[in-house]
Amino acid sequence: MTAKAQLRTVRRFFGDLAVPGTVKALLWAVAGFNVLLLAWTFLSSVRTSRALWTSPLGVDGLDLGGYARAWHAADFAGMLLNTVLVVGVSLLGILLVATPAAYMLARSSRRSAGPTLTYFAAGLALPVQAVLIPYQTLASSVSQFMVDWVTGWWDDRISLVVVDVAMSLPFTVFVLSGYFRSLPAELEEAAALDGAGPVRTFWTVMVPVARPGLTTVTVLNAIGLWNEFLLVSVMVHDPAKFTLPAALNQLSSTMQYTSDWGGLFAGVTILVAPMVALFFWCGRRIMDGMTLGATK
Amino acid sequence: MADTSTARGASRSSRPAFRTAGRARPGAAQGVSQRDAKGWFRLFTWPAVLLYPVGFLGPSLYGVVISFAKWSGPGAPLTWVGWRNYVRVFRDDTVRQAFVNTALVVLVGGAAVFALAFLAMAVLRDMRGRAFVRAAVYLPSIISMIAVGTSLGFLLNPDGVVNRLLGLLGLEALQQTWLDPQHIFGCIVVGVVWMGSGFYIVLLMTAVDAIPKHLYEEAQLTGLTRMQQFRWITLPLSRDMIAIAAVLWTANSLRTFDIVIGFVGTAGTPSVNARTYAVQQWLSAGHTTGGGAPELGYASAMATLLTVLTVALVVLVRRLGRSDRLEIS
Numbered sequence: 253m254t255a256k257a258q259l260r261t262v263r264r265f266f267g268d269l270a271v272p273g274t275v276k277a278l279l280w281a282v283a284g285f286n287v288l289l290l291a292w293t294f295l296s297s298v299r300t301s302r303a304l305w306t307s308p309l310g311v312d313g314l315d316l317g318g319y320a321r322a323w324h325a326a327d328f329a330g331m332l333l334n335t336v337l338v339v340g341v342s343l344l345g346i347l348l349v350a351t352p353a354a355y356m357l358a359r360s361s362r363r364s365a366g367p368t369l370t371y372f373a374a375g376l377a378l379p380v381q382a383v384l385i386p387y388q389t390l391a392s393s394v395s396q397f398m399v400d401w402v403t404g405w406w407d408d409r410i411s412l413v414v415v416d417v418a419m420s421l422p423f424t425v426f427v428l429s430g431y432f433r434s435l436p437a438e439l440e441e442a443a444a445l446d447g448a449g450p451v452r453t454f455w456t457v458m459v460p461v462a463r464p465g466l467t468t469v470t471v472l473n474a475i476g477l478w479n480e481f482l483l484v485s486v487m488v489h490d491p492a493k494f495t496l497p498a499a500l501n502q503l504s505s506t507m508q509y510t511s512d513w514g515g516l517f518a519g520v521t522i523l524v525a526p527m528v529a530l531f532f533w534c535g536r537r538i539m540d541g542m543t544l545g546a547t548k
Numbered sequence: 549m550a551d552t553s554t555a556r557g558a559s560r561s562s563r564p565a566f567r568t569a570g571r572a573r574p575g576a577a578q579g580v581s582q583r584d585a586k587g588w589f590r591l592f593t594w595p596a597v598l599l600y601p602v603g604f605l606g607p608s609l610y611g612v613v614i615s616f617a618k619w620s621g622p623g624a625p626l627t628w629v630g631w632r633n634y635v636r637v638f639r640d641d642t643v644r645q646a647f648v649n650t651a652l653v654v655l656v657g658g659a660a661v662f663a664l665a666f667l668a669m670a671v672l673r674d675m676r677g678r679a680f681v682r683a684a685v686y687l688p689s690i691i692s693m694i695a696v697g698t699s700l701g702f703l704l705n706p707d708g709v710v711n712r713l714l715g716l717l718g719l720e721a722l723q724q725t726w727l728d729p730q731h732i733f734g735c736i737v738v739g740v741v742w743m744g745s746g747f748y749i750v751l752l753m754t755a756v757d758a759i760p761k762h763l764y765e766e767a768q769l770t771g772l773t774r775m776q777q778f779r780w781i782t783l784p785l786s787r788d789m790i791a792i793a794a795v796l797w798t799a800n801s802l803r804t805f806d807i808v809i810g811f812v813g814t815a816g817t818p819s820v821n822a823r824t825y826a827v828q829q830w831l832s833a834g835h836t837t838g839g840g841a842p843e844l845g846y847a848s849a850m851a852t853l854l855t856v857l858t859v860a861l862v863v864l865v866r867r868l869g870r871s872d873r874l875e876i877s
Contacts, residue, residue, distance in 0.1 A: 275671045279675075286688060372596075385847050385848045450588040462687075526693055528687075
C-alpha cells in the first residue's frame with residue numbers, strides 16, 4: 253500500500269466514520285438528555301418532597317400534594333389565570349394593531365411605506381434593557397396618576413399588556429408584512445372588481461388567506477410572552493398579579509425555608525407543560541417561524 | 549433589508565407609469581380616489597405607527613435622559629449629574645466583573661454554540677431520526693429559563709443528582725459544590741450553551757436544507773469524505789446564514805438574564821461571580837433582596853451603554869460576515 257493510499261484510508265476513517273459518528277452520538281445524547289430532563293421534571297411534580305430528596309431519580313407512588321400546595325398555597329391557580337389573561341389580551345392587541353399595518357405596508361406603493369417598515373425594523377435592534385428603567389418608573393407613575401386623579405384604581409397588568417403589545421410590534425409587523433407580500437396581487441384585484449372597498453378586501457379576503465402567517469406570529473408571540481419574566485419583575489408590584497415565571501421565581505426563593513420540592517416541581521410543570529403541548533401541536537411551525545423571523 | 553422590500557414593492561406594481569403618475573394603490577384601488585387611498589393607508593397603519601413610538605421608542609429615549617440624572621424613582625428628588633453616571637460605570641469593579649462575565653458568555657459560549665452547530669450541520673442533513681433530534685435539541689428554546697434554572701438548580705445541589713451520579717460512578721473527585729460562587733458561572737455558561745444551541749442548529753440547518761442534493765452526490769462520487777463535504781460545500785454555501793446567526797447570537801447573548809435568575813432563585817441576590825451585565829443593571833434598579841435605594845440614573849446609563857455596544861457589535865459582525873454571494877451553477 254502506498255503512503256498516499258494509506259493517508260486516504262486514514263482520512264476516510266476519520267472523515268466518514270469517526271467524526272460523524274461521534275457527532276451523531278453527541279446529538280442523540282443532547283436530544284435524549286432534553287427529553288429525559290423534561291420527563292424527570294414532570295415525574296418529580298407528582299412525588300413527595302421527602303421521596304424526591306432521598307432518591308431524586310426514583311419512581312414511586314402518585315402524590316398530587318405538590319399540585320395542591322402550588323395551586324392553593326402558592327396561588328398558581330391565580331397566576332395561571334393572570335398569565336392566560338395577560339398573554340391573551342396582549343395577543344389580541346398585537347394582532348389588531350399589527351395586522352392592518354403590516355398589510356398596508358406590504359401592499360401599498362405609497363412612498364412612505366418603505367421607510368415606515370425600516371422604522372419598525374429599527375426596534376428589533378433595541379435591547380429590552382434600554383426600556384427597563386423607563387417602564388419601571390412610568391408604570392408606577394401611571395398607576396399613581398390613575399389612582400389619584402382618574403379612576404381611583406389601577407392594575408399594573410394593564411400597563412404590562414400595553415408594553416407587551418408595543419414591544420412585539422417590530423417583530424410582528426416585519427414578519428407579517430413579509431407574509432402579505434408573498435400573496436398574489438390577483439386576490440385584491442379580484443376583490444376590487446367585485447366592488448369591495450379596502451376594509452372589506454382586507455377583512456374578508458386577505459386575513460383569511462393570511463391565516464397561516466397569522467397563526468405563526470401568534471404562536472411565536474405567545475411563547476415569548478408566556479415566558480417573559482424581566483418586564484413583569486419591574487412593572488408588577490403586587491405578587492397576586494404576577495405571571496407564572498415571576499410566581500415560580502418567587503416560589504423558588506422560599507425553598508430555603510420550606511424545602512417543598514414537590515410543590516416547586518408542580519409549579520415548574522404548570523409553567524412548562526402548556527408550552528410543551530404547544531410544541532407537540534405545532535413544533536414544525538414554531539421552528540420554521542422562528543428561523544423565518546430571524547432571517548428577515 | 550428595507551431597500552429590498554421597497555424595491556420588491558415597486559417591481560410588484562406592473563405599470564411603472566401608474567406609480568409615477570399617481571400614488572394610488574396598484575391593482576386593487578382603481579375605484580378609490582387618491583385622497584381616499586391616503587386615508588385608508590393612515591387608518592390601517594396609524595395605530596401601529598403611533599403605539600410603537602409611544603410604547604417603545606419614546607421610553608427608550610426617556611431612558612437616555614434619565615441616565616444623566618441621579619434619581620431613585622417617582623416622588624424622590626432628581627438631580628442632574630451630567631456624564632457622572634457614565635464615568636462611574638467604567639470605574640465600578642462590580643460592573644467590570646459583570647461585563648467580563650457577559651463577554652465570556654458571548655465569546656466562550658458563542659464558540660461552543662457555533663462549534664456544536666457546525667458539527668450538527670455536517671451530519672444532521674441526512675441522519676436517521678433527524679426530525680426527532682432537531683425537535684428535541686430545539687425544545688429548550690421554548691421553555692422558560694426561570695423553569696430550567698430552577699430544575700437544574702435542584703440537580704446541582706450539593707446533595708443533588710449530579711453529585712450522587714458522580715459518586716455512583718466512583719468519581720468523587722469530580723463532585724463539586726456547583727452553585728458556590730467559584731463554580732456557578734461555569735454552570736451558567738454551560739446552561740446558556742445548552743439552551744441556545746438548539747435554535748442556532750435549526751436556524752443553520754434551514755440553510756443546509758436549501759443546498760441542492762446533487763452537489764453532495766457528486767462530491768460523494770469524487771471521493772470527498774463527510775467532513776470534506778462540510779468544509780467545501782456546506783460551509784461556503786451557508787455563509788450568509790452563518791453571518792445572520794452570528795449577529796443574532798451577539799445581540800441575544802449580550803442580554804443574558806433569565807437563566808442567571810433561574811439558577812440562583814433559591815439564593816436571592818446572585819453573587820458577583822454569577823452576574824451578567826443585564827443582571828447587574830437590574831440589581832442597580834433596586835431589585836436586590838438586601839435593599840438599597842434604586843439608582844435609576846446609573847442603571848439607565850448602563851442600559852444606554854449596552855444599546856450602543858449591541859449596535860456597534862452587530863454592525864461589526866455584519867461587516868465581518870459580508871462576502872460576495874456565491875452562486876450555485
